Amino acid sequence: MYRRGDGFWTDAEAARRAEWLETNGLGGYAASTLSGLQTRRYHGLLVAAAHPPVGRAVLLSKLEETLVVGGERFELSVNRYPGAVHPEGDRFLVEASFDPFPRFVYEAGGARLTRTLFLVNGEDTLVVSWELEGAPGARLEVRPLVAFRDYHALTVENGALDGTLTVEPARVTIRPYVAHPALSFAHTGAVYVHRGETWLVESLLSPEETAESVARSRSDWPKRARPSPCLAEMITRTNGSLMN
Secondary structure, three states: OEEOOOOOOOOHHHHHHOEEEEEOOOOOEEEEEOOOOOOOOOOEEEEEEEEOOEEEEEEEEEEEEEEEEOOEEEEOOEEEEOOEEEEEHHHHEEEEEOOOOOEEEEEEOOEEEEEEEEEOOOOOOEEEEEEEEOOOOOEEEEEEEEEEEEOOOOOOOOOOOOOOEEEEOOEEEEOOOOOOOOEEEEEEEEEEEOOOOEEEOOOOOOHHHHHHHHHHOOOOOOOOOOOEEEOOEEEEEEEEEEEO
16 A cells, blocks of 8 residues: 555655556556556556457546535546646545555545546456545546547547437446447446536646657647547446446
């Protein structure tokens, strides 16, 4: 277990550099940094192999989470933009462990939120669960950011994306591009709210990744952009889970 202030975790940048990886036995994986800041094009919470173990694509980039306590909103995500990091949700991150699965603990507004992730072995399935303690009436808003791109590539905001959502009881499904499989979000203890399509643009990778992006890019555009659209939002007032 790692605690903020102990060992290597002496400051925010240390947590933004430390990386973790979880695999599913098919060539797919989930990977990010301890802080949740995506610093590599290869980072993503669900990276699936179309032709196991090759043909990897980042389907789910990350989950943007907001903890709402007594009308106060605490953004738990971390994104780096030119000249700024916003939000800096890792300031609420107090613990992290990776045995047997990645587990992250946040404290804000008198609430304690624990997020656990694991990949189902032999499937392209990610399960995320949240446990909320210490703040009656608090709620968690979760906004999935999808990517649907080759894991070597970057992408740009484009009109080819099909934002159609198939909404069923406790499940939302999207297939933005026919070249990639559909992605379903099954949820428990949550209410689905459609917020429309929003692109996260001009988010920065690490300096090393940015330099490599320039070298590999077939166009002279996005040397630093890694857009991902947000197409849905899940709101839970109790403990909940998400499977995709």
